[in-house]
Amino acid sequence: MSDPESHAFENVDKSKILRAGVRGRCPECCEGALFEGFLKFASECQACGYDYHKNDIADGPAVFVILAASILVVPFALAFQIKVDAPVWLTLLVFIPAIIFVCLILLRPFRGLMFAMQVMNNAAPAEYDDDDED
């Protein structure tokens, strides 16, 4: 049984929706802008009117971005520390800004991707009905 409020994404190319999210486009129509600032979501799609407030990804993408940035940068920091035999303060001085830079680059596409996944899967916060208690 399908929810009449849900979108029928079964017959839609899901990779197109995910690519739209990564590119910062509306997952509903793949045309309108998803962001109105660097990381702030717009209130609704300018092309199709989809209300972006229906979905909330919170800080979920930040966790994945931190993991990805660490996987990308830490090996270079370790290699730099071992090969150059640099003092720890120099390694930190070079690679902490590098991790921050990589996080800033990855955060927007990850936010768009996670938002598109949430829309595509009709994910929503759990709702509890107090009338069902025994």
Ligand SMILES: [Zn+2]
């Ligand atoms: Zn749209």
